[in-house]
Amino acid sequence: MEIEINLAPPEELKEKPSDVLKVPFGTVFTDHMFSMQYSASKWHDAMIHQFAPLSLSPAALCLHYGQGIFEGMKAYKHEERVLLFRPEKNFERLNRSANRMVMPHVDVDIALEALKKLLLIENSWVPDVAGSSLYIRPTMIGTQAKLGVKPADEYLFYIILSPVGPYFREGFSPVNIYLSTEYVRAVRGGVGVAKTIGNYAAGLFAGTKAAEVGCSQVLWLDALERKYLEEVGTMNIFVKFDDELATPPLSGTILAGITRDSVLTLAKDMGVKVMERQISVDEVIEGIASGKVVEMFGCGTAAIIAPVGSLWFNDRPYTVSDGKTGKLTQELFDELTGIQSGIREDRYGWIVEVD
Numbered sequence: 001m002e003i004e005i006n007l008a009p010p011e012e013l014k015e016k017p018s019d020v021l022k023v024p025f026g027t028v029f030t031d032h033m034f035s036m037q038y039s040a041s042k043w044h045d046a047m048i049h050q051f052a053p054l055s056l057s058p059a060a061l062c063l064h065y066g067q068g069i070f071e072g073m074k075a076y077k078h079e080e081r082v083l084l085f086r087p088e089k090n091f092e093r094l095n096r097s098a099n100r101m102v103m104p105h106v107d108v109d110i111a112l113e114a115l116k117k118l119l120l121i122e123n124s125w126v127p128d129v130a131g132s133s134l135y136i137r138p139t140m141i142g143t144q145a146k147l148g149v150k151p152a153d154e155y156l157f158y159i160i161l162s163p164v165g166p167y168f169r170e171g172f173s174p175v176n177i178y179l180s181t182e183y184v185r186a187v188r189g190g191v192g193v194a195k196t197i198g199n200y201a202a203g204l205f206a207g208t209k210a211a212e213v214g215c216s217q218v219l220w221l222d223a224l225e226r227k228y229l230e231e232v233g234t235m236n237i238f239v240k241f242d243d244e245l246a247t248p249p250l251s252g253t254i255l256a257g258i259t260r261d262s263v264l265t266l267a268k269d270m271g272v273k274v275m276e277r278q279i280s281v282d283e284v285i286e287g288i289a290s291g292k293v294v295e296m297f298g299c300g301t302a303a304i305i306a307p308v309g310s311l312w313f314n315d316r317p318y319t320v321s322d323g324k325t326g327k328l329t330q331e332l333f334d335e336l337t338g339i340q341s342g343i344r345e346d347r348y349g350w351i352v353e354v355d
């Protein structure tokens with residue numbers, strides 16, 4: 001597919017943030033974006049152009065019925081090289097989300113080629129200071145103007161870029177999370193497994209409850225029994241019990257995180273006993289009391305690895321790891337961010353260089 005390139009006029013190029021580490025996550029966007037349209041059963045008009053507002057019918061199906069999916073990935077700069085981390089996994093997952101939401105697939109190779117072209121143009125926007133990256137947001141929405149409930153037959157796919165520092169204001173330091181017993185995120189057979197926009201809207205209310213008690217993220221339990229850990233906010237969850245590192249299985253209600261998959265691989269190779277299994281909230285609360293729960297962290301592209309300092313459950317906080325970052329959590333963070341940013345050896349073929 002031919003990608004047309006229409007660069008922004010030089011006098012309209014934006015000023016880059018002087019300290020990217022201080023920019024609130026996802027608030028600054030680069031000069032250009034990629035977009036392509038879908039109609040009559042095919043993608044067309046692939047274009048890199050100036051970052052600009054969309055023109056959309058007020059009746060666009062995505063605005064009314066939520067046909068929207070997205071991805072989140074990052075580009076790093078190391079010694080002038082621009083690096084992506086397992087990017088094909090994101091586009092494969094985008095297509096799985098598309099299946100669930102009855103949306104068209106994008107060709108993984110075309111999407112990756114478009115992203116690389118965009119990154120070459122925006123090379124000077126990829127920050128190179130430690131702890132920074134260029135966050136990449138591929139998005140697809142149903143644009144057909146129609147108020148009848150049905151899958152759209154016109155779509156827009158686009159990619160925007162945002163230079164970022166740490167996801168949490170705290171940086172890489174323990175976060176407080178809120179265990180939601182009243183509200184749930186996803187049920188089996190629902191859309192929890194898809195990276196679709198409505199999942200986040202559904203979670204906002206519990207987020208306000210979390211904020212009231214000083215927690216920045218919600219830890220969801222399964223919807224049926226309200227007993228087993230699912231995931232936390234924008235991240236998958238890991239708990240270290242003595243010498244076992246456990247994470248909930250991909251049972252159809254949680255997002256299959258690429259960071260989760262990478263952490264499982266890294267931990268295994270560090271000689272840690274890893275388990276994908278159900279983890280009950282009782283096991284965690286009792287384990288915190290008995291000292292069996294030694295570490296806990298969330299992981300996802302945006303935050304990478306976020307140590308859990310405390311867990312709010314039934315009107316009181318439970319401190320994890322004395323509120324500090326656990327040893328394995330730190331090792332995994334160092335190894336993963338080291339590989340992603342090109343500082344440590346990539347033994348897995350995870351890094352894709354943009355050139």
Ligand SMILES: *Cc1c(COP(=O)(O)O)cnc(C)c1O
Pocket residue numbers: 072195231233234235236255256257258259260299300301302
């Ligand atoms: C994106 C996301 C994750 C993390 O996935 P990564 O591929 O590791 O970034 C976890 N949970 C939810 C709900 C997500 O949307």
